[in-house]
Amino acid sequence: MTALPTRKLEAWRYTDLRALSAISFTAPASPPTPLSLPDLAIPRLVFLNGIFAPHLSSELSFLQPFTPVAEHSAQPLTQINAEHAQAGMTLLIPPGVDAGSVLLVSQASGGSMAFHPRHRITLGAGARLTLIEVAQGDGVYWHNPVMDITLADDAALAHYRLQDESREAFHLATIRADLAKTASYESFTALLGGQISRAEFHVRLQGTGGHAHINAALLLGGSQLGDITSVITHAAKGCTSRQTVKSVLSGAARGVFQGRIEVDRIAQKTDGYQMTQALLLSDTAEMDIKPELQIFADDVKCSHGATIGALDAEQLFYLRSRGIAPDDARAMLIRAFLTEALESVTSEPALAMFETEFAQFQAAR
Amino acid sequence: MLEIKNLSARIGDKEILRGVDLLVPDGEIHAVMGPNGAGKSTLSYVLAGRDGYEVTGGGAIYNGHDLLAMPPEARAAAGVFLAFQYPVELPGVGNANFIRTALNAVRRARAEPELDAVAFLKLARAALKSLSMQDDMLKRNVNVGFSGGEKKRNEVLQMALLQPGLAILDETDSGLDIDALKIVADGVNAQRGLKFSALVITHYQRLLDYIVPDAVHVLAEGRIVKSGGPELALALEAHGYAGLAA
Structure with a gap:
């Protein structure tokens, strides 16, 4: 197997995978008994320990059979995925079709096994899809999915990801999206579970007027580590990209945000914006932030910002002076802090799902 | 009834309140006036339970509750x-x-x-209407982008809905134009009754033209140095605080 990346690689400076290297993983054997499935009234596709479970899944006319991966990638995790991928969701939405919403569920249960699904989504010109992804499980395992997204002219994908894996699990996801002219990719990722988790985005805006919105929220405690890494490449004129990443960290949790915006020489009138904010609820929580702008065009609007802080004592006192108990006051302020990151979530069932998860995080804190 | 006895408090090493004595019976509105730095805001924060103040002596009893022993949310529940x-x-x-x-x-x-x-919206809309406020005040984020006057009106709206037994108005008149001042005063006057008392903290007499107090107290250098009726406020307006220091 290709070696795991180490902290000597710039892209892995803040996320140390030695805890993952120390475990010898096996391929999953028989699929586990499923946990309770997310209660969303939309068609779903279920994978158990990385293996497709047709008996738990809806019939979808857009679902294509899995085909083996032939790829040599310079990215270690993508390469490992390519070497081991045995299953995955392949969705092909024909031009002009609005495919509605699809729920992709990954469930796993322990036994030190690793699975490397390769998902592929292709939207034809003007096609639309809302994909809601939920990853959950029990025990120690390594979930290493790669999702390849291709959006033709005017296609629009809304992509909402809930990483709610076992607290002992490793979740290292790579999402690669190529956007043609005026295509739109709206995404929101919530990292809640996992011992170590990362969502790494590579988004290429290849046609004029494309739009990418890559938002995320990290809600972590204990000794969890969550990492959002993104590379957004503006390779055509007049594209916009937006990123809002909010982290709420308690205990000795660590959050990482590495965001790079690359603007090619021809990508004039680029409009790129990136904001990351962290709320540290303890003295031992830590946030590492690395924004990078790499601009080769001369007529662009690109900016980034970062803040790290604690809950505001004045705001807390204001709420308490109105009779609101300290825990409820803190919950209100934390929920308010996450608001801007949730702006990219326009699907009602997805929003309801995230609200429920956030409330559970608050209750467990 | 609010009974403040020999209340002393400091921030860090700085003594701000040096033995405040004050009695506000139910149904009465009392004004506390005083020069800058006299301790007016400290008094209101200590009564509401803000962190950062150390009470070094005395106490404050409201309707039998030992206020200073209670967290802020419990004081609010008790009616403050x-x-x-x-x-x-x-x-x-x-x-x-x-x-x-x-x-x-x-x-x-x-x-x-x-x-x-x-049920809440119905109640809130009625309160807005009686205070001559716009409905959109409820839809906006709390005080975000509010003008100074809107922020004060929002405080009065909260008061109208929470129906406290004791309202402490900390320089609610500062930064208000005359129309906003009237709305705020109307809001307070509408609460008047046997079970409502208020401590109106202000630097200027102007507000007291609209909220006529039952008593006026002068706070200077951390103590109440003079008490009287509404005429005391007029005398202060005419002659200033000079000569009243403890």
Whole structure:
């Protein structure tokens, strides 16, 4: 197997995978008994320990059979995925079709096994899809999915990801999206579970007027580590990209945000914006932030910002002076802090799902 | 009834209140006036329970509750309401959600049934109307982008809905034009009754033209140095605070 990346690689400076290297993983054997499935009234596709479970899944006319991966990638995790991928969701939405919403569920249960699904989504010109992804499980395992997204002219994908894996699990996801002219990719990722988790985005805006919105929220405690890494490449004129990443960290949790915006020489009138904010609820929580702008065009609007802080004592006192108990006051302020990151979530069932998860995080804190 | 006895408090090494004695019977509105730095805001914060103040002596009893021993939310449940001099902005928190959460927290503590969103909105709209305020005040985030006057009006709206037994108005008149001042005063006057008392803290006499107090106290250098009727405020306006220091 290709070696795991180490902290000597710039892209892995803040996320140390030695805890993952120390475990010898096996391929999953028989699929586990499923946990309770997310209660969303939309068609779903279920994978158990990385293996497709047709008996738990809806019939979808857009679902294509899995085909083996032939790829040599310079990215270690993508390469490992390519070497081991045995299953995955392949969705092909024909031009002009609005495919509605699809729920992709990954469930796993322990036994030190690793699975490397390769998902592929292709939207034809003007096609639309809302994909809601939920990853959950029990025990120690390594979930290493790669999702390849291709959006033709005017296609629009809304992509909402809930990483709610076992607290002992490793979740290292790579999402690669190529956007043609005026295509739109709206995404929101919530990292809640996992011992170590990362969502790494590579988004290429290849046609004029494309739009990418890559938002995320990290809600972590204990000794969890969550990492959002993104590379957004503006390779055509007049594209916009937006990123809002909010982290709420308690205990000795660590959050990482590495965001790079690359603007090619021809990508004039680029409009790129990136904001990351962290709320540290303890003295031992830590946030590492690395924004990078790499601009080769001369007529662009690109900016980034970062803040790290604690809950505001004045705001807390204001709420308490109105009779609101300290825990409820803190919950209100934390929920308010996450608001801007949730702006990219326009699907009602997805929003309801995230609200429920956030409330559970608050209750467990 | 609020009974403040020999109350002393400091911030760090700085002694601010040096033995305040004050009695506000139920149904009465008392004004506390005084020069800058006299301790007016400290008095209101100490009564509401803000962190950062160390009470070094004395106490404050409200309707039998030892206020200083209670956390801020318990004081609110007991009926204490502080209208802030500088109301805090809460980005991401809707005003209706905020006020309903506060109202239900207080109602829960008083063993009253909670209000659902519909019942609350009905109540809130009626309060807005009686205060000549716009409905959109409920839809906006708490105090975010509010003008100075709107922030003060929002404090009065909260007071009208929370129905406190004791309101402490900390320089609510500062930064208000005359129209906003009247709205704020009307809001306070509408609460007047046997079970409502108020401590109106102000630097200027102007507000007291609209909220006529039952008594006026002068706070200087951390003590009440003079008490009297509404005429005392007029005398202060004419002659200033000079000569009143302890």
